[in-house]
Amino acid sequence: MRALLRRRDLISGAAASGLSASACGRQHGPPARVSIIRAAAYTEDLTEKVLGILNEHKLNVRGKRVVLKPNLVEFDPGKSINTHPAVVRAAAEAFRSLGAADVRIAEGPGHRRNTRELAEAAGFCELFPKFDSIFTDLNLDEVSRVELHRPFSRLRELYLPQTVLGADLVVSMPKMKTHHWVGATLGMKNLFGLVPGSVYGWPKNVLHWAGINECIADLHGLFPNHFCLVDGIVGMEGNGPIQGNRKTAGVLVGGGDALAVDATCCRIMGLDPARIGYLQLAQSRGRSDLNDIQQIGESIRTVQTAFELIPEWRSLRLPSLTGGRS
Amino acid sequence: MPVICAETPTAELISAIQSAQNPDGGWGYTGRSSWTEPTAFALLALASGGSLSNPFLQGARWLEQTQRADGGWAPHTSVNISTWVTAPALLALLETDRARSLQSAVNWLLSQTGEESTLVDRIRRAVLGQRLEYGQETTGWPWLAGTAGWVMPTALSLLALEKAELRGRASGTRSRAQQGREFLLARICEDGGWNYGAFQALGYQANSYPDTTGMALLALHGSSSAKVKNAADLAEKQLPNCRSAQTLCWLRMGLAAQGRSPAGAVDCPRDRGKLLDLALVVLTRATEDGRARIWGAL
Numbered sequence: 029m030r031a032l033l034r035r036r037d038l039i040s041g042a043a044a045s046g047l048s049a050s051a052c053g054r055q056h057g058p059p060a061r062v063s064i065i066r067a068a069a070y071t072e073d074l075t076e077k078v079l080g081i082l083n084e085h086k087l088n089v090r091g092k093r094v095v096l097k098p099n100l101v102e103f104d105p106g107k108s109i110n111t112h113p114a115v116v117r118a119a120a121e122a123f124r125s126l127g128a129a130d131v132r133i134a135e136g137p138g139h140r141r142n143t144r145e146l147a148e149a150a151g152f153c154e155l156f157p158k159f160d161s162i163f164t165d166l167n168l169d170e171v172s173r174v175e176l177h178r179p180f181s182r183l184r185e186l187y188l189p190q191t192v193l194g195a196d197l198v199v200s201m202p203k204m205k206t207h208h209w210v211g212a213t214l215g216m217k218n219l220f221g222l223v224p225g226s227v228y229g230w231p232k233n234v235l236h237w238a239g240i241n242e243c244i245a246d247l248h249g250l251f252p253n254h255f256c257l258v259d260g261i262v263g264m265e266g267n268g269p270i271q272g273n274r275k276t277a278g279v280l281v282g283g284g285d286a287l288a289v290d291a292t293c294c295r296i297m298g299l300d301p302a303r304i305g306y307l308q309l310a311q312s313r314g315r316s317d318l319n320d321i322q323q324i325g326e327s328i329r330t331v332q333t334a335f336e337l338i339p340e341w342r343s344l345r346l347p348s349l350t351g352g353r354s
Numbered sequence: 355m356p357v358i359c360a361e362t363p364t365a366e367l368i369s370a371i372q373s374a375q376n377p378d379g380g381w382g383y384t385g386r387s388s389w390t391e392p393t394a395f396a397l398l399a400l401a402s403g404g405s406l407s408n409p410f411l412q413g414a415r416w417l418e419q420t421q422r423a424d425g426g427w428a429p430h431t432s433v434n435i436s437t438w439v440t441a442p443a444l445l446a447l448l449e450t451d452r453a454r455s456l457q458s459a460v461n462w463l464l465s466q467t468g469e470e471s472t473l474v475d476r477i478r479r480a481v482l483g484q485r486l487e488y489g490q491e492t493t494g495w496p497w498l499a500g501t502a503g504w505v506m507p508t509a510l511s512l513l514a515l516e517k518a519e520l521r522g523r524a525s526g527t528r529s530r531a532q533q534g535r536e537f538l539l540a541r542i543c544e545d546g547g548w549n550y551g552a553f554q555a556l557g558y559q560a561n562s563y564p565d566t567t568g569m570a571l572l573a574l575h576g577s578s579s580a581k582v583k584n585a586a587d588l589a590e591k592q593l594p595n596c597r598s599a600q601t602l603c604w605l606r607m608g609l610a611a612q613g614r615s616p617a618g619a620v621d622c623p624r625d626r627g628k629l630l631d632l633a634l635v636v637l638t639r640a641t642e643d644g645r646a647r648i649w650g651a652l
Contacts, residue, residue: 139550141565144626145598160626168383168628171430187433208555226389227429229438229497229504230550237469237501267558 060288060316061085064296064326065280067261074118074280075125078257081282082122084324087255090127092196095164096120099202099218100135101269103149108262108274110146111203113155115259115280119201120156133159134191136166136221138231139270143167164191167225174250180309181242183234186250187227198222198254200286204263204277204293210240211304211341212297213269214290215256219247241305248286248310256289257282260296265335272336279331287316292323298334299344355627358599358635364403367632371396372409374629379416381629390427392629393417394442398648399633401449402640414450417443425458436462437498441510445648448517460524463511468494468503468537493530494537505541505548505566508534509573517650535577538570542581546588564592565601571608575649586612599625603634607648610641 063081067074096119098111116133123131133152140146143165153159169189176183192198202218210217220243223232235243258281266272277296283289287310291301301307301318311318334349356362356370374381374396380388381396393413400410421427426436427443444459469475471493494503495511512534518524543553547562548570554560567589574582589605593616596602602623609616625631640646 140563142598142600145601149597165384170386171432173432173434208558226383226391227433227437227498229501229507231504233497233501233504271558 059320059322060283060285061322061324062281062283062285062288062292063324064292064328064331065282066278066326066331067280068278070112070114070261074114075121077280078115078118078122078282079125081257081280082126085255085282085284087126087197087284089123089197091129093130093194094123094128094132094197094199095192095195096123096131096133096199096201097166097192097218097221098133098135099213099221099269100137100140100143100146100150102139103146104270107270107272108203108264109205109270110150111201111259112261113151115257115261116152116201117155119199119257120162123199132162132164132191132195134164134166134169134189136169136189136224138220138225141167141225141230164189166191166222167230169224171224171227176246176250179242179249180245181235181238183238183243183246186247187224188222188250189224192222192251198251200254200256202256202258203269204258204260204275204279204281204297205268206265206272206297206335206337206341207269208267208338208340209236210244210306211344212290212294212299214258214293215254215286216244216248216290216306216310219244219251219254222247222251241309244306245309245313248306249313252286253284254286255282255284256286258289258293260293263297263335265297265337267338275333275335277331277333277335279326285316287311287318288321291318292321292328294344295328295346296332298332298346298349299337300346303344355629355632358623358625358627358631362635364636364639367636368400368403370627371399371629371632371636372407374632375409375413379412379414380420381413383629385629387430388416389430390417390420390439390443391429392633394439394446395630395633395637397446397449398442398646399636399640401446402637402646404645406450411450414447417447421459425460425462427459435498438495438507438510441495441507441514444514445510445517448514448521448523448650456518456523460515460518460527463495463515464527464530466495466499466511468496469500470502492537492540493533494541495534502551503537504551505538506550506569508537509566509569512538512573513649517648520650535574538574539577539579539581541570542585546581546584547592548585562588563601564589564596565604567592568601568604568606568608572604572611572648575611582612586614590614590616596623598623599627599631600634603631603638606638607641610638611647611649615642 100110120131166189171187200215200218205213207213260277260279263275264272265275294301376388380393397413426440494508515527515531543562544559547567549560
């Protein structure tokens with residue numbers, strides 16, 4: 029375990045590694061950079077777009093092991109719940125073209141016990157003909173114990189999948205969605221899928237009892253250097269993350285600073301990131317600033333589309349969209 | 355591992371299960387180190403054939419050796435907490451009478467409740483002015499201590515306690531088991547089946563799932579409740595929509611426990627045959643043809 033963590037920390041933590049210059053922890057450094065790229069449909073050439081984002085962030089993944097972590101929750105053909113497989117395929121192709129030695133897809137859904145069944149229903153087996161050979165069910169993976177240092181939650185340790193702990197780069201690939209417990213589910217919340225059901229059950233209720241926002245911030249603390257690539261082509265509004273409605277935002281959002289990526293997505297969705305609990309917590313540790321983000325590509329203003337909110341979360345609406353009323 | 359389909363002979367599945375056994379006697383989820391849950395279901399599958407073979411005995415020994423001092427089991431020997439896997443471990447060890455006293459495992463299960471039904475949490479909610487939500491007045495079992503009760507661990511714990519009583523290996527479980535049944539009955543969704551947890555969240559109706567519905571039907575075998583009959587009706591309709599062997603198996607075992615034998619062949623999906631899939635298919639076939647009952651009665 030120690031060896032696994034050291035390897036990951038060495039590779040992802042040092043700027044000299046060149047893996048992700050923008051992903052390195054920064055205090056009072058230059059603003060985090062977040063790319064916003066228009067993508068109107070899943071039938072577009074998404075590989076070029078993803079490659080553009082990765083190049084923009086100067087990711088050097090040559091010879092590295094990359095784990096793509098989509099958000100797989102449920103299957104319902106009429107809804108837009110899961111990260112679209114076309115986006116994941118584009119990311120896989122882009123990372124391979126950049127020389128990654130191994131690109132795996134890995135996920136540990138919180139509801140459905142049969143992850144492969146879920147992935148198949150979500151269309152992954154169709155787009156990845158050899159899906160079984162590149163997929164790891166994180167709910168059933170071998171685990172190692174990881175201590176949480178200065179946790180926000182009451183958790184002191186977590187057992188986490190070795191596939192993720194041994195990766196050189198974890199790429200969180202969430203769907204842009206509202207969430208009925210925390211307001212929005214994006215790159216940081218997607219890390220809940222790293223927590224194995226074999227240990228914690230389905231759902232991973234321990235994360236709720238220990239404080240959802242706090243646990244999201246704690247997981248972010250364990251994987252501060254993960255890259256985020258958000259499927260915002262068609263997201264979900266209303267009672268997300270499962271029962272909400274489709275919402276077209278027409279964007280891919282990416283960057284090496286998860287807090288900045290999530291904050292950018294919130295603004296695109298018409299939400300005030302400063303009112304999202306886990307973003308407040310993550311920002312409090314001083315690694316990033318919600319208001320110090322350099323947007324690359326499209327501006328927020330040109331792609332912003334207000335996601336519908338359930339009554340419990342209407343206070344999240346950006347003041348600029350409510351005429352100053354919160 | 356063989357691809358599972360309706361035509362795959364049971365003997366072939368059992369052979370594959372035996373081949374997947376680790377040298378330490380246990381079984382893994384994915385063919386690597388031994389985990390408690392797949393070991394327990396592999397043992398239940400092997401025992402459903404009626405004889406306790408050497409692989410069974412070796413697996414039972416692994417389970418005995420990995421029982422924790424508090425009476426429960428951790429999911430894996432590298433994990434330092436007892437969890438819901440205690441129920442399947444107990445179900446498996448109750449298949450043999452050579453196992454040491456299992457009262458400590460029963461006691462561990464009896465000590466577990468969903469956090470929302472503990473006195474401390476009820477006081478906390480009262481102080482905060484929070485009302486009890488849907489079905490929270492009933493007492494189920496959590497996945498692990500300090501969290502809420504959920505349908506799956508409650509169903510498995512109920513089955514384990516009942517089996518321990520039936521096999522004469524424990525006593526004093528009936529009132530707690532009754533609480534568990536009430537928990538399940540209080541959690542039925544609007545569509546008639548069971549979700550993983552509550553039937554509502556934030557006022558929105560939750561949908562049921564076939565695997566949780568199957569598990570709950572299994573645990574509620576013998577119930578005369580009209581709600582359970584309705585759930586079995588729903589389960590029959592859900593059968594054709596099952597996409598995996600595991601889901602189909604739980605639903606079929608649930609229906610068998612309710613005395614239902616759906617007309618017509620119900621094919622297993624062509625799953626790739628992970629250990630748990632193989633074990634559940636064997637167990638389901640034995641349940642349907644009356645050779646085994648996971649809760650112990652024959």
